Amino acid sequence: MQRTPLVAGNWKMHKTVAEGLQLAKAMLPGLQALDGVESLICPPATALMPMSALLDGSGVALGAQNLHWEAEGAFTGELAPQMIAEFCSYVIIGHSERRAIFGESDQAVQRKLAAALDAGLAPILCVGESLQENEAGRAAEVLTSQLRAALSGVTLNKPGALVVAYEPIWAIGTGKAATPEDTNTLLRNVVRPTLAGLFGDEIAGGMRVLYGGSVKPDNAAAFFQQDEIDGALVGGASLTAPSFVGIAQAAQ
Ligand code: PEP
Numbered sequence: 024m025q026r027t028p029l030v031a032g033n034w035k036m037h038k039t040v041a042e043g044l045q046l047a048k049a050m051l052p053g054l055q056a057l058d059g060v061e062s063l064i065c066p067p068a069t070a071l072m073p074m075s076a077l078l079d080g081s082g083v084a085l086g087a088q089n090l091h092w093e094a095e096g097a098f099t100g101e102l103a104p105q106m107i108a109e110f111c112s113y114v115i116i117g118h119s120e121r122r123a124i125f126g127e128s129d130q131a132v133q134r135k136l137a138a139a140l141d142a143g144l145a146p147i148l149c150v151g152e153s154l155q156e157n158e159a160g161r162a163a164e165v166l167t168s169q170l171r172a173a174l175s176g177v178t179l180n181k182p183g184a185l186v187v188a189y190e191p192i193w194a195i196g197t198g199k200a201a202t203p204e205d206t207n208t209l210l211r212n213v214v215r216p217t218l219a220g221l222f223g224d225e226i227a228g229g230m231r232v233l234y235g236g237s238v239k240p241d242n243a244a245a246f247f248q249q250d251e252i253d254g255a256l257v258g259g260a261s262l263t264a265p266s267f268v269g270i271a272q273a274a275q
Contacts, residue, residue, distance in 0.1 A: 026229060029062075032257050040070045043066045050267055053264065063086050065088050066085075084113060085111045086113030089116075090102055112144065117136070132169075149256070150190070162213075186232075188235045189232060194236025196259060200238065211251045214251075243270040243273035
């Protein structure tokens with residue numbers, strides 16, 4: 024099944040509004056010249072409003088890094104799905120940093136994901152095993168369990184409504200990427216069949232599954248050559264225009 028590659032930049036807690044706009048402006052010509060690749064920028068929440076004005080009509084999508092599942096209320100410091108949906112089309116859900124540092128449970132991830140879908144946002148659901156789990160040969164078990172927990176009770180009517188990002192925790196920000204071949208095998212044998220079990224072959228076959236973890240311009244093409252890898256979620260290398268554009272060009 025034909026799936027348009029998606030290259031997403033997660034800026035995490037980097038860049039003020041002025042710095043972010045400057046960076047996005049530097050990326051725009053390269054991203055707009057791409058053919059057959061979707062690109063997405065996920066800046067800090069403070070930059071979402073000005074960034075949406077900059078990216079409007081550019082063909083480059085905008086995403087948030089988090090949301091709360093409630094529609095409104097006494098949740099100091101949180102942002103509701105509709106507040107995010109005013110500016111964004113995507114939202115990252117269940118990033119390993121949120122799970123590890125902010126104690127987000129599988130149940131919280133499930134609630135956020137369901138609320139994002141209800142608000143018309145396309146969640147990018149992050150799943151991935153730790154180094155210890157990987158070394159114990161438990162990657163498949165962890166991925167299946169995270170996917171089933173996050174997607175329990177979720178119905179989808181089109182494959183584009185959800186993106187999955189396989190991000191082995193040991194590869195994030197370490198410079199030690201997984202191998203493209205191992206990743207492809209895991210996606211083919213574990214991730215895609217789990218999605219098919221939940222949503223059926225047609226939806227699962229059309230859904231984009233990204234790889235994330237130390238993707239750089241010089242290793243990106245090897246990932247994108249794999250038939251199960253439909254793009255990348257990029258952290259560190261999304262913080263400069265040449266490296267992010269270089270990765271997106273490799274997806275072309
Ligand atoms: C990430 O945080 O999602 C990520 C993949 O980071 P990095 O590219 O820096 O490993």
